[in-house]
Amino acid sequence: MSNFFKDLKVIELAGVLAGPGVGLFFAELGARVLKVENKNVGGDATRTWRLKGETENGPSAYFSAVNYKKEYLFLDLTDARERHDLLQEIADADMVISNYSSRVAEKLGMDYPTLSKINKKLIYLQLDGFANSARPAYDVVLQAETGWISMTGHSENPSKLPVALIDVLAGHQLKEGALLAIIHRMKTGEGSLVECNLEQASLAALANQATNYLMNNAVAEPIGTLHPNIAPYGDWFATADGKRIVLAVGSDKQFENLNMVLGLHLHIDEKFKTNPDRLRYRFDLRAALVPAIAKFNLADLSQKLDGAGVPFGEIKKLDAVLESPAAQEMVRTEMQGGRETKRLTGNAFKAGFL
Template identity: 30%
Template sequence: MILPLEGVTVVAIEQAVAAPLATRNLADLGARVIKVERVEGGDFARDYDHVVHGTGAHFVWLNRGKESIAIDLKSDEGRAVVRRLVDKADVFLQNLAPGAAERLGLGAAALRASRPELVVVNLSGYGTGGPMEQRKAYDMLVQAEAGLVSITGTPETAVKTGIPTADIASGMYCAQAVLAALLRRWRTGVGATVDVSMLDATIEWMGHAMYTQMHTGAQPPRMGLSHSSIAPYDAFPTRDGQMLIGVQNDTGWRALVGSVFSVPELADDPRFATNMQRVQHRKECDALVAEQTSQLTTAELDARLASAGVPAAQIKQLDRVVDHPQLQARNRWRRIETEHAQVDALLPPITFDDVESAMGNVPALGQHTTALLHESGLDAAAVDDIVAQGIAFQAEMFQPAPTR
């Protein structure tokens, strides 16, 4: 069987996290992704750090399965090469600064004037128009503007999330936009111009908190590991650590106090019989649960909770996540190549029953430049000339662009 996007070509002028995540998802689904990078240094994420055998962790995470062409978009020759590649592609995706694609002659209107079937996806920080259109938009800044920081952390301290949530949200919506636009094009023959904003994507994820604010007039409080409208829902002490317990309904409460703690009389205590009552008496409820959990080891409590069907989890450090028994049992790790070494990569969450996702290698900067210059229509002499002038860069570890 073939992957869903085999035969689809995507050209991306992308950097950092959001757009590369979108196109990596497409590459995993079988699309050919041509990544356009700067001659000097390439994607900024290559040098955020060098922790993966000399390659940046962000870059390894976000760029497997792509072909890299390193070319100077400030030059007429460089822009012409990219334009010709886009003219043969199905999708063009970019997250340049607002207006930059248009100044390069790569705006949606110019590209689709001759090819209305092209799908163009523009990813920006704050969207087209409005007073913030030209503002710089890093993940942390968007988290703040979207209100995510205001509900994340403890009552004493606001924090950003530990992962780039705004980048991930907008990247996922970009990938979804490409799939939806391609589906419509296959039915109608017409492409699309799609705009995705990091701010819009992140505020969309604020769902329940936004509705709470809108309909109560009250800012949802920062709850740490707890939950503003559910109890008990927090980390509780054990004899040798902590355990997260999240009782989301009254049946779960009865299972917790009856099957796990062996104090079934608490099930009908008027302070705790319903979730609303438990939230109203949260301090008393949490203290009662903590008194019980502290009598057991983490392993003992975990086993009891699992047996009773009460939602719970151990708080795992990342070393235990890498070796997570659920990942091991389901064979979720694969080996891929980077420019310096083989590394493990996690299979994407989308699992087809008849074909495995394309787990391609992580390209070196300009690894496929020469092949893509030829593909754009340049002859051998012109390719040599453009590389010699420094308009394009070819990595020493040249490998022909993969065919699909």
């Protein structure tokens, strides 16, 4: 673990995933992160979000995903003495991370206007649910209301993403704001308020699906793994040994090379010569590729596709993914509450100065 932020003190008033993920970022880089939890309700709600059959000993796996290398303070902030103790910690802190509603923050005296009076250099990170509403906001609510569920799975069976991706995206946005605030303080000596909400973090991540609508008035439909602009891209196929792959053919040259590997000549067929052609006749294209790919075992096909520079991926289950060398390199362990907790590091980047 790097000590890049070893002189940074962070107070985490946030629960669940997005805010604690920001705290994890700084903790993994050496900051002192004090996570404040409501002792009247047993702490962060995710401490008890256990899988069926998961041990009751120690924190849940869910909680452990974004809580690592932190100090834990179980407080009742309605108690004047305990609130005073926390304010003493905040007085010399560099940063506060909060997902308290404005009503709760003001009632407890943990809002930015109040805290900035006792610490003028404080960077206050505020995470909200919606841009213009105080409604409760959980990840699946935002996946529904910002279009993700409408685009995922198939029309007869709407699906959500199996990770709380909106929380993760919002956490990344808030981290970026935090880093800008640190630079701003280095330049001016001033603290600042940085605000982010799940709704707009989710909207910002719609990327090409948003521009497909904004520029072409095209509303994305649920098409499983398929790509709306490219083919064969996201199309999946079974191999002779029962494995499954997805293709990610993004150019005419890659499509020609795919044909070379498979012993086909679809690239000279008028129906499939260009990407717009392949999109138009996508299902005919799939019908031609299915039997050709089914002749190969995965190992042999992988070698040939790699050799020809054709992008593809094996559809792997999570156990195989997490046993890979890349994943194993990212595993971090820590004893918490008598249980060995494990998670993947939240920081996938490397830098020579770390």
